[in-house]
Amino acid sequence: MDRLMQDLAIRGENIQRIYDYFVGERFLVNRRYQRKLVWSIEEKKAFIDSIRKGFPIPLILVAEINFNDQKNFEIIDGMQRLNAIISFIEGEFDLDGEYFDLETMAKTKLLLDSEELIQKSPKMDRKVCTQIAGYNLPLSIYSFEGLDKIDEIFRRINSNGKHLSKQELRQAGATGHFAQLVRQLSSKVRGDVSAHDRLLLNDMKNISITSRDLPYGINVDNVFWVAQGVLTREYVRNSRDEEVVADILAYMALSTKPPSSSEILDEYYGLSLIGNELDNRFQEIESAVLKITSEVLSRQFVHVYDELKKILNISGQTFNRLLFDDAGPRIPRYFQILFLALYELLIIENLNVSNYKGLISLLSNMGSSNMNLGGGGGRWSARERQNNIAAVAGIIKTEFVKRERRDPAIDSWITQFENILTQSYTEQSLYDFKQGFHRLGDNGDFDDALFQKVIKTLTAMANVGPNIVGYVIIGVADNDVAAKRVEATYGTSSTVFNKFHITGIQGEAAKYKNGLDSYFQFIIQKIASMPISEADKNQISRNIKLINYYDKSILIFQIESRNEPSLYDGKYHIRKGPNNEPIPPEEYPNLFRRFFV
Template identity: 50%
Template sequence: MTEPEQQRTHQDLTVKGEAIQRIYGNYQAWRYMVNRRYQRKLVWTLEEKRQFIDSIISGYPVPIVLLAEQKKESQNLFEIIDGMQRLNAIFSFIENEYDVAGHYFDLNTMAETKALLDDGKLQQQQPTLARDVCVRIAAYTIPLSIYEFANDDDVDEVFRRINSGGRKLSRQELRIAGATGHFAEAVRLISSKVRGDVSATNELPLNEMKKISITNRELPYGINADEIFWIKQGVLTKEQVRESRDEELVADILAFMLLDEKPSSRSEFLDDFFGFSDGQAQQQRYAQIELATQKHTIEIAETDFQRVLDQIKVTLNRAGRTLSQLLFGEQSPRAPRYFQVVFLALHKLIVLQNQEVVDQDMLVKLLDGSGANIPVPEGGRWGAEVRANAVNGAAGVYGPAFGPAKGYDPAQVRWITQMENILTQSYTEQGAYDFKQGFIRLDGKDQFDEESFDKILKTLAGIANIRKGVRGYVLVGVADTEPDAQRVTKLYGVDARPFERFFITGIEHEAVALKKSLDDLFMELTTRVKESALSEPLRDYVARNVKAVRYYDKTIFVFEAQAQDEPSNFGGAFFVRHGNKLAEVPPQKFGELYRRFMAGM
């Protein structure tokens, strides 16, 4: 028996069936976890969900759900290895998020859903399925296979193996599944930020996944697929994003950005970059991309990618057309390789040559119709020299719209992608984020709101007290309710820019109302932080990290907080965040706050 086989004998396997009602009880107890390192987005269509529920109603057998048991603190949790889509289809149907054949699950069928109905946490949709059908659904037995694994590597390997046959996963999903290298991590992070389905951690309860999942318009939650950059701009189709082709595109671009010797664009090379191949030459390519990523750092790779992408977004906003329309004059067939050339040409100008756009209208004009002159081959392979020549040629075409950068200041760059990521992350990590429409009360008196500013500082202390390692933000210039945004519009004539459920108002109008320049207001706020009642070292951290960032044509002030070595206070008072609410800690609970904070809980 080999060593790996000996290790596998220590893994306990339990195979059993459990009624949907019991499984739903575990879901309500937040016991099902999703590891985003290898799990797909929630990508089943509404029709696929309905077909699965119809199979249950008909009494047909369904595939086994594979779980890995985790023992955390006093609770046993279950990481979903295979079956996330099925479980989500069941739970979302039970909670009346969609119907089957025009009828909804009767919430009075199960004690758990009836309690949620009585508490107003669920709402019964009409008409309902017959009670006997709902009872049959609740009693239906789902086959479960529950493993106890010694380490994460075993979980990753099982995930790869069960999905390597058939069409369960695309090739890119298999590449990324369980890949732990620096390059794979950079691709994961960048891809998630471009799509907008970001989360603060890799592990999320299944209950939270739907808030940042990619859905279609028929489902009342998540990120609308039509608004994802790749789909909206005509670069990829919905089906291609479902298959993680966006991650494949990011990997192709990132490898070109990082490697001095530019690689060909081909599937086999991508296999190598993710460590998905054997052989000496393949392992050498893996080592090269890993070294290049480490030298460059994941953080800088993310920043460079974001700088270029944000410039593309600004230019397309100026043009009032999608990228595909701008390049070809109409909504052409999907064009991922044309996007690569445009992106890498702008990367050469902005990052490698340290230039910036000096004439936005000229850049729009130079991009207009330029797709016809970009040489892109048909077929799977794209030679290194041909690709490099296409990038260099496009950079030459777009170059006249650029000039020498005045100096790269990360605090002043456009924060389009970063802002949208923070707004999305707030869905799953409410305590670490807060949003304020401004520093002035909306009473028409144009006076700085001292009380509101103190609350911002107290909120920053509360964020820093969540637990060790936490970083969070308070964004000023973002209204989180439509009435506030409408009030700003009425008072100052400002048109808010919507994103998801937020309204970006900016703070330019407040600087005008206070008779200050943006720079003067920024300096005053920094001084206020330095002279505030925030405890050290948090006060110094906040003062050093205040940012004025651009979101399209809006300026947002960003206040950043990070947990210090011990809990922070404001004027001797300690604060904590419960969801998006701020609460003061009474003196008798100081000890509990310290214990929880130091334990990282």
């Protein structure tokens, strides 16, 4: 206990100082155990009102760690509160119709003068803003040698369940393979993905789940579960979507199909003990995931999910509208039944959909006529679930044919592409987007300078460090104006996803290269002529993909850093944010140290 007290420093930090830490990129969020940003606008306002009135607020707990060669604070408890403070200061919401006066603090005044922040009106009284800026937050800083202690601290803080939902409590500090796979796949479905587990708090708002009242992040109404009528907003907020994903994965992974209940989910996460030993279900699910591998289970899940999204997209209906006469709320077990019926056909029996219209016709009103569920509460027996899955699979199997080759990853690009787009919000240096390679104009020349820049960008991405993967996506316009120019040039409309305007390259391929096959071969030949190493040429050519995103054709360039830096035209470049910068010779030792030390 004495050692713990030595490692734990409790101090007051005023909000002005906290904001300085934020601007200095000192706060980190570890998504392996932290919940997503989910506070509503009303909760944020209520919290700021407590500060304005001088009421005491709960302790904020952070862990001091080394990150990117500086001391950073990894948030263990208090992420929602810190985000609410930053959001209010930066004018993302008002309090009683008034906005924080940016001239109150030195840092916000500097950002206001540089136009990085914009003052909204009407402004709150400067005296009140000064009181808010001077409010002392109770900040507890924990220092330690091993990072593994953070998980245990986080779980113990939330062990009474008052702050977290049941599923969030299960995931808090869970390090098992099953728990990690559930978290990663759930994030892919929601769309709040990130390339790495540790993120700056500054980047979290770009992938937070928000309402239409907040002008950033991912609108909860657009999240698959809510948009399709499978789960309510509140269920997503409380991570009930992760329970559905966990139930589905357990079915996929285990040879003896399990029943479903809250208690069984606890056991999967190692929350149930027999004596001092973990419950057998925890050992069983961990062994099953290790045996099949997380990678294979992930590919299989995403393949089925993509196919289901494709079916719904072609039908023009939501999940609930397709399966029921009305679109009223339904228990998510209906979703599990259809998803796992598709899994049995697509993965286990290695089939492909042969007739989408026929399949959609069979699925119409199936929830009312062919899915027989009990009350929907408590324990769901393994027999009832299996009987429903088998019945649905048997009915719709007539619209499937045998797949020529067994590779469930080949069609799994709808979700993966959307995840790449979302990840770019938090990892700008590793993602870049272009609408195409032909100039939008009368002559439509191929833009050689742009192509060269793309290849240079890839080498710069590879120089960020070892074990890095970078992407350049062709077929995504910068904005609505550019998307409309593409439409005017090629007669193809764009698809909007998360503020990205997806135009595809099928228009320029048809107009200038007689189709996608010739276009693709032309690109491969261009890569061979670039002033880069043979190793990089081979890798870029080998990994380039032409994928379909609904009715759009997208070209994806990918590079993985090798065991040494990459050259472009005899020079080294580095990616800083969205820009390529040459590396001066005096920085070469630091560059090579990234790869060899």
